[in-house]
Amino acid sequence: xxxxxxxxxxxxxxxxxxxxxxxxxxxxxxxxxxxxxxxxxxxxxxxxxxxxxxxxxxxxxxxxxxxxxxxxxxxxxxxxxxxxxxxxxxxxxxxxxxxxxxxxxxxxxxxxxxxxxxxxxxxxxxxxxxxxxxxxxxxxxxxxxxxxxxxxxxxxxxxxxxxxxxxxxxxxxxxxxxxxxxxxxxxxxx
Numbered sequence: 001x002x003x004x005x006x007x008x009x010x011x012x013x014x015x016x017x018x019x020x021x022x023x024x025x026x027x028x029x030x031x032x033x034x035x036x037x038x039x040x041x042x043x044x045x046x047x048x049x050x051x052x053x054x055x056x057x058x059x060x061x062x063x064x065x066x067x068x069x070x071x072x073x074x075x076x077x078x079x080x081x082x083x084x085x086x087x088x089x090x091x092x093x094x095x096x097x098x099x100x101x102x103x104x105x106x107x108x109x110x111x112x113x114x115x116x117x118x119x120x121x122x123x124x125x126x127x128x129x130x131x132x133x134x135x136x137x138x139x140x141x142x143x144x145x146x147x148x149x150x151x152x153x154x155x156x157x158x159x160x161x162x163x164x165x166x167x168x169x170x171x172x173x174x175x176x177x178x179x180x181x182x183x184x185x186x187x188x189x190x
Contacts, residue, residue, distance in 0.1 A: 007031045007174075012163045015044070023154045024161070025129035026058050031179050033061060038068035049078075056094035057184045058087035063101050076107045087112050093142075093184055134189050135180070143183055145150060151182050 009030035014021060027042030045062035048055060059082025066075035079098045086095035099109045124145040129136035139148065158164065158178045164171040179185070 004031055006033045008035060008163055015047075017161065020051060021157065021161075022048045022055065022058075023178075025187065026055065026061075028129055028156075029065065030061060031056070032073060033065050035067075038065040040067055041065035042071070046078075051183065053086060054089065056082060056089060056091035056151060057181070059083075059085060060094040060097045060101075062087060063098055067105065076102060076105050079105075080110050083110050084112065091184070093186070134186055135176075136184060138189055139183060147183065151179060154182055155179060162163070 008031045008086050011024055011031055014024035015028050018024060025044045025048035028139060029041045029048060032041035032044060035091050042062055042182075043066040045065060046060045049062060052058065058159070059078060063075050063079040063082060066072075066078060070094060072128065079102050083095055083102065084099045086092070086098065102109050126140050126143065126145050129140040130148060155175065155178065158175060159166070160175065164173075166174055180187075180189075
């Protein structure tokens, strides 16, 4: 299995090869965060948000990174905006996580009116789990067909850019990790 530093190098190459690849910047930021490099994580995740301002999970991780870097005011502003983005899309888990981060900073959660809140993720429900097991069940219950299709496109980029061979367990695990990060699968389901 690749080390965190190996993953960082791979994602840096992906981001350099295609600076408009939001998933490369998201994955790089996530890897920096896991490596205890919050300032670099925040920079990569901010770039991801610039490219894809609807990616709720990027706001959540960027807020975590900013808090860890000691940038509380900047984190609070970003988290408040991300909280509203997540609410508008029905992304309840990232929304709640961002609310918890705001609570930890002693900052209020944004007040949302009915026009800012989506009761459930917008889009078409999947016909069923995309694969067996708890992760597949969670995806069927929480991810729209449109979001799943977006992952398939990103997953293809991950396979091609990282030159993954899914018959190898370590490559398959890396692919799964990217999928879980992109979709926001709770870590306890792994």
